[in-house]
Amino acid sequence: MANYKVKIKGTGMYVPEKVLSNFDLEKLVDTSDQWIYERTGIKNRRICSTEGGEWPTDMALKATLDALKTAKLEPNDIDMILFGSVTPDYKLPNSATVLQTKLGITNNCAALDIAAACSGFVYGLNMAQSMIKTGMVKNVLVVGSEMLSREVNWEDRNTCILFGDGCGVAIVGRNEDNDESDVISCYLGADGTGKEFFDQPVGGAVEPITTDHLEKKNYFMQMKGKEMFKVATRTLAQNAKRVLEDAGMDLSQVDWLVPHQANVRIIETTGKLLGIEPEKVIVNIDKYANTSAATIPMAFHEAIQEGKIKRGDIVLFDAFGAGLTTGATLFRY
Numbered sequence: 002m003a004n005y006k007v008k009i010k011g012t013g014m015y016v017p018e019k020v021l022s023n024f025d026l027e028k029l030v031d032t033s034d035q036w037i038y039e040r041t042g043i044k045n046r047r048i049c050s051t052e053g054g055e056w057p058t059d060m061a062l063k064a065t066l067d068a069l070k071t072a073k074l075e076p077n078d079i080d081m082i083l084f085g086s087v088t089p090d091y092k093l094p095n096s097a098t099v100l101q102t103k104l105g106i107t108n109n110c111a112a113l114d115i116a117a118a119c120s121g122f123v124y125g126l127n128m129a130q131s132m133i134k135t136g137m138v139k140n141v142l143v144v145g146s147e148m149l150s151r152e153v154n155w156e157d158r159n160t161c162i163l164f165g166d167g168c169g170v171a172i173v174g175r176n177e178d179n180d181e182s183d184v185i186s187c188y189l190g191a192d193g194t195g196k197e198f199f200d201q202p203v204g205g206a207v208e209p210i211t212t213d214h215l216e217k218k219n220y221f222m223q224m225k226g227k228e229m230f231k232v233a234t235r236t237l238a239q240n241a242k243r244v245l246e247d248a249g250m251d252l253s254q255v256d257w258l259v260p261h262q263a264n265v266r267i268i269e270t271t272g273k274l275l276g277i278e279p280e281k282v283i284v285n286i287d288k289y290a291n292t293s294a295a296t297i298p299m300a301f302h303e304a305i306q307e308g309k310i311k312r313g314d315i316v317l318f319d320a321f322g323a324g325l326t327t328g329a330t331l332f333r334y
């Protein structure tokens with residue numbers, strides 16, 4: 002069987018224009034800029050317009066057009082779209098097919114949504130790389146795009162301060178440049194027993210939204226923050242060790258850790274558990290808050306734009322989220 006090298010050929014991101022600051026939130030719920038910043042590291046988040054033009058697939062379209070330019074590819078060069086999101090445009094059809102049409106793709110490429118919450122992008126990337134390695138597909142568009150502002154209860158200070166909207170994408174494909182870029186090792190996992198730590202049980206087949214739910218406003222995302230915090234730090238550290246061990250590498254060889262951006266204290270604790278220098282950890286949660294599947298591709302793209310992450314660097318993506326899902330990717334960019 003073929004064993005092609007895999008390269009991230011292009012990246013892109015889009016965030017909505019509207020900025021919602023901690024001070025704005027002080028007017029909505031009983032909170033303060035100081036509490037939010039000290040406990041989470043968040044200052045601002047972006048909020049999609051509900052007038053149209055900033056739905057999850059619109060954000061993905063804009064991010065993808067930039068990524069295609071960098072990759073020097075055309076929309077029809079994409080063989081597959083994997084769209085990580087828990088906030089799709091519609092229940093049906095999936096967001097990947099909506100994006101396919103918006104991109105003007107006419108090659109009937111496969112198009113699949115991945116509902117793995119904050120791990121959605123890493124799930125997509127790891128699935129994509131395995132299909133590229135075997136030769137099944139050549140170029141995959143992996144997306145993380147979320148409009149969480151639609152799913153949070155803006156009267157619940159436990160959750161509404163944490164989340165934001167945004168999108169990050171990567172075009173990952175067969176490395177035909179004969180350079181060192183490749184995915185070195187990766188991991189995907191889940192533990193369904195932690196489902197009650199972060200869920201949204203109302204609105205699905207089991208419990209459709211009724212007028213009663215609308216009155217009680219209990220159909221939003223809900224989270225047990227402390228439990229999530231503990232699992233997150235443990236899981237992120239385990240993931241990193243696992244992929245490094247599989248690769249026969251150690252942390253000193255990693256140039257950049259790009260962790261899921263849920264809370265700066267989770268990131269710092271994970272960094273301490275691993276013993277990685279803080280300068281090697283990419284953090285942008287202050288600007289965008291937790292954008293679920295979009296955090297890792299957005300942080301990665303920004304770090305490239307800022308000249309931090311360069312070609313040839315060893316990068317480690319590390320994600321966890323509702324489910325509980327988790328995953329990591331170790332690669333040479």
Ligand code: UT7
Binds near residue numbers: 031227263264322
């Ligand atoms: O993407 C994956 C999903 N996300 C996560 O994994 C997030 C994980 N969890 C967290 O980031 C943190 O647990 C939170 C930021 C959610 C909460 O931080 P914490 O340090 O665990 O705070 P806490 O829940 O223990 O609350 C401490 C106090 C409480 O008051 P009392 O009981 O001590 O009087 C809360 O009621 O802070 C209060 N509080 C707030 N105060 C001001 C809770 N939320 C707020 C708020 N503003 N927004």
